[in-house]
Amino acid sequence: MYVGEGFGLTQMEKVIGLARANSIWPLPFATSCCGIEFMATMAATYDLGRFGAERLSFSPRQADLLMVMGTIAKKMGPVLKQVYTQMAEPKWVIAVGACASSGGIFDTYSVLQGIDKVIPVDVYVPGCPPPPEAILDGILKIQELIKHEPIRRRQSEEYNQLLQSYNID
Numbered sequence: 001m002y003v004g005e006g007f008g009l010t011q012m013e014k015v016i017g018l019a020r021a022n023s024i025w026p027l028p029f030a031t032s033c034c035g036i037e038f039m040a041t042m043a044a045t046y047d048l049g050r051f052g053a054e055r056l057s058f059s060p061r062q063a064d065l066l067m068v069m070g071t072i073a074k075k076m077g078p079v080l081k082q083v084y085t086q087m088a089e090p091k092w093v094i095a096v097g098a099c100a101s102s103g104g105i106f107d108t109y110s111v112l113q114g115i116d117k118v119i120p121v122d123v124y125v126p127g128c129p130p131p132p133e134a135i136l137d138g139i140l141k142i143q144e145l146i147k148h149e150p151i152r153r154r155q156s157e158e159y160n161q162l163l164q165s166y167n168i169d
C-alpha cells in the first residue's frame with residue numbers, strides 16, 4: 001500500500017482478499033467428536049466471531065468455507081462431494097482433525113481415508129481431537145490463503161485441472 005498526505009493507494013486484489021478473508025461464512029459438516037470441539041470454538045471463550053466467521057451456513061449455496069469435522073464413512077463421500085459442488089466459487093475447504101484429514105484411527109474398509117480422496121482440501125488441522133486453539137489456527141491459515149489468492153485463480157487452467165482430477169465440472 002502506498003500512503004501519501006490525504007490519500008492511500010492499494011491494489012483491488014488486496015482489498016478483495018482482505019474483505020473475503022474477514023467475512024468467511026463457514027458450513028460446518030460435523031459428523032462426530034471433532035464437531036464438539038467446533039462447538040467450543042464457536043462459544044464465548046474462543047469466539048470465532050472475533051475473526052468475522054461467526055455466521056454459519058447450513059446451506060451450501062450461502063457458504064464459502066466447508067469445514068469437515070469428524071469421521072467420514074465411504075458412503076458419505078458422495079454426499080460430501082455434492083455439498084462441495086453446490087457451493088459457489090470462490091470456496092475453500094478445511095479438514096479438521098485426523099479423521100477428516102486421513103481417516104484417523106479408523107483404518108477400516110468403511111471409512112474414507114481422508115476427504116481429499118473426494119474433494120480438494122486447502123488446510124489440514126491435525127489432532128484427535130484438535131482443540132479449539134488448533135481450529136482457530138486453521139481459520140487463521142485459511143484467512144492467509146484467502147488474502148493472498150490471486151483474483152483470477154478460479155479461472156486458471158491449474159484450478160480447472162485440479163477440479164477435473166476430482167471429476168468436478
Ligand code: SF4
Binds near residue numbers: 097098128129130
Ligand atoms: S479425529 Fe479423533 S476426535 Fe476427531 S472425529 Fe476422529 S476420532 Fe473423533
